[in-house]
Amino acid sequence: MSLYQKYRPLNFEEVIGQEEAVQYFENIIRSSNDPKSIPHAFLITGSHGIGKTTLARIFARELGVSEVDTYELDAASSSKKIDDMREVIESVFTMPVASSYKVYIFDEAHMLTKDSSNAFLKVLEEPPQHVIFILCTTDPGKLISTVRSRCNIINLNKPSYVKIQKGLSSILEGEQKVLNSNKEKQDNVLNFISKHSNSSFRDSITNLEKILHTYSEKVNKKELEEQDLKYIFGDNDLELYVNLIQILIDKDINKMLVYAKDNHGAISYNNFLDYLRNGMFIRNKVDVEGEVNKDFVDFVEKNQTFFTSVNLLYFLEKNDLYKNIGDKENVLIAIFGNFIEK
DSSP states (O other): OOHHHHTOOOSGGGOOSOHHHHHHHHHHHHTTTSGGGSOSEEEEEOSTTSSHHHHHHHHHHHTTOOGGGEEEEEHHHHOOOHHHHHHHHHHHTSOOSSSSOEEEEEETGGGSOHHHHHHHHHHHHSOOTTEEEEEEESOGGGSOHHHHTTSEEEEOOOOOHHHHHHHHHHHHHHHTOOSBSSHHHHHHHHHHHHHTTTTOHHHHHHHHHHHHHHTHHHHHTTBOOGGGGHHHHOOOOHHHHHHHHHHHHHTOHHHHHHHHHHHTTTOOHHHHHHHHHHHHHHHTTOOOSSOOOHHHHHHHHHOTTTSSHHHHHHHHHTHHHHHHOSOHHHHHHHHHHHHHHO
């Protein structure tokens, strides 16, 4: 069993960083004696790996719904053709086997086809009293508006580095593992992992597991250090991103082509976005989470016109493109080249 499966939260108390969503669901459960007070459709949104389906499962469990009455459907795996959706709709009208409710969890709900969504909409408008639908998605905008409008929307927060690091520390305690006998050095390792995990609990745990296997000898000796991790994550240091941003500021297409070609394996697009975000905070005198390098502060102050919401939005809009195309070198060239030539 993977660490992510082993340490997946089983109750609300184990959920990290989603206090508002947890409070919302707990309030609903307190009123569960009155079926009419419970919404019959929820839409849980948030970036990948932060616990959307986990929260949906916990809600069903805490509501007293047994596994036999909980149905999890992956819209991405089959795109849920119209005939598949009709089968789901027909099953909705049968009574629960061992619970007061039947819960249907749609993972990657934005992958539902238009025809499937329209068929689903009919039952969503007038659902049986015993049915609860929970739609989970990273891209709510792709759901048809009439489906969204009939759901109670819960937006999950992107976890901070500190909260990811706290979760990783708990897993190490559970595994009785120590990465480094020096606590400060171990904290540096965990901080490095959290910053290179796309703000995703799932990715951070996967990365921790990879590290435990790759560096088992150093972990056994409690000697793992931050610099060791660059073998896996690349040398994602300040100089790498400052040089890249300077090329974008200078609008130098030739330098960008060479730089992207030579460094595409080391560049983390998520880290690049973090530098843009932190630059906006620094430019506007807002505190940045974690320690900030003074050289970066000086760089931002000299290049304030680059660290704008317009530029951040431009590169955020390209994030899905970057994640979904396998050829990272060429997609980086396309994104940065388009910015320079636009």
